[in-house]
Amino acid sequence: MQITQFHSLKQLWLRVCLTFVSQFGSNVFAFGMALYIYAKTASAISFGINLIVVPLVTVILSPIVGRVIDTYSHKKIVIISQIASLLAVFCFILAGQVVTGQLLIPVSFLLIACLKIADEFILLTLYASSVNFVLEEHQQKMRAYQQIAANISRILAPIFGGFLYALISFSNFVWVEFASEFLSLLLILALNFKLVQHDTQLSSESVTEDTSFKSSLKWLKTQPYLKAVIGFSCVVNAVDTVIAIALPITVLTILRLSNQYYAFLMSMMIVGELLSSLIIAKRKPRAKPLKFLIPLNVISTLFLLMIGLVPALGYSKPVIIYSFLVITVFAIPFIETFYNIPLQVWYVTEIPERIQGRIFSLSGALISGIMPIGTLFFSLGYELKFANLLIINLILIGLAFSIKMVLFAYFKWVKKIDFAEAKILK
16 A cells, blocks of 8 residues: 555544543543542552552563564554553452442552553553654654643643542542543554554564564664663653752742642643644654754753752742743753654664564663652752752752763763764664
8 A cells, every 4th residue: 555645644643642542531540549549548648659650660561561562463462451451440440349448549559550561561562663653754743743642631631630520429530531541442443553664674473583681682782872862861861850859849948939839830841842842743854863962951951950040049039030930941841852752753763663662661661760769869868957948959950950961071072972973773
C-alpha cells in the first residue's frame, strides 16, 4: 500500500487521542482514589503511592520489558497489556464491594502497581512503534501534539475529578477509569502498527540475534553519542527535581502566600509547555535536532537560578518576587520543550528498531532511578538548620545551577561532544 499524507496524519491523530484519553482517565482516577482513601483512612500514604510505585516498577521491569518489546509483536503486547489494565480495574471494582477501611491501602497499592506494570509495557511499546505509526516528517508533529494532549489532560483532570468525586459515589467513580481503559483499547485496535515499514526492520520470524539485556548494554557501549545523551539526561532530570521542592517552599513559606498563588504558579508551567509544544508542532523538523541541546539548557538553567536569587535580593517585596517567579516557571518548561521533543524524535528515528525496546527501557530505568535520589538530596538539604530558609534556598538552587553548568562544560570542553552531530554508529 502506498503511504499517503492522509494515512500518516490519520495515525497521528489517533495516537494523540490515545494519549489524551489514557492520561486523562488515569489522572482523574488517581485524583479520586487519593481523596477517597484519605477520607476513609486519614493516611497521607495515599498521596505518596504513585511516587513510590512509578520509579520502582520502571527500574525492576526494565530488563524484562525491553526484551519483550524487541522480541514480540508490538500490537499484541499493547493489546494484552491494555486488557490486563481493564481486568485490574474490574477486579478492583469487585474488591471494593467487600474491602473497606485500612485494607483499602494495600488493595489500592496492588491495583496501582498492576496499572503501572501494564502502562510500562504499553507506553514503551507505543514509543518504540512511533517510527511505524507515521512518516518521518510527521514524527516531530506527533510528539508535539502528544505533549499538548498530555498537558491539557493535566489541567482538566483535577477539575473534572473533583467535580465528579463530589457528584457520584466512589464505586461509580471507578467506572470512569474502566471506560477510559476500554476507549483506549478501541483506539489501540484502530492503530496500524505497520503503516510505515523500513528496510532494516526485521520480522519476528527472522530475528536470530541475541535479544538479551546484556547484549543491549554491549551495543550501548559502542555508541558514544547515545551514552552521552542518556548520561546528560539523567543528571539534568535529577538536578531539576529541586524545582518541585523549591517552588512550594518559596511561595508558601518564604513569601507566605496562599495555596492559590502556588496553584497558579504550577499552572503557568503547563501553559509554558503547551505554548512551546504548539510552536514545535507547526515547525518543520531540523536536520540536526540536538544542535541547541546545550545552549537551550544553559538558558533554562539561568532561569532556574532566579528561583533562589530573586527571593534573596528582594525578600521584602513578595508581589515583585512572585511576578518574577511566574515569568521563571513559565520560561523553564517553555525553553526545555524546544529540546525535549526533538530529543524524543531523535531517539525513535536514530536507534535501530530491533533494539529500541531495550534501550528505551534502560534509559527510562536510569532516569527514573536517579530522580528519587535528586529529590531526596534536595529535600534533606531544606531540612538543614544552619541558616535561615532564604539562604538555604539560595544555596541549594545555586548548587543545582553549578552542577548543571559543570555538566555542560564537561560535555562541551572535556568530552568534546558535539550534540549537533549526534548519530548512531553503524
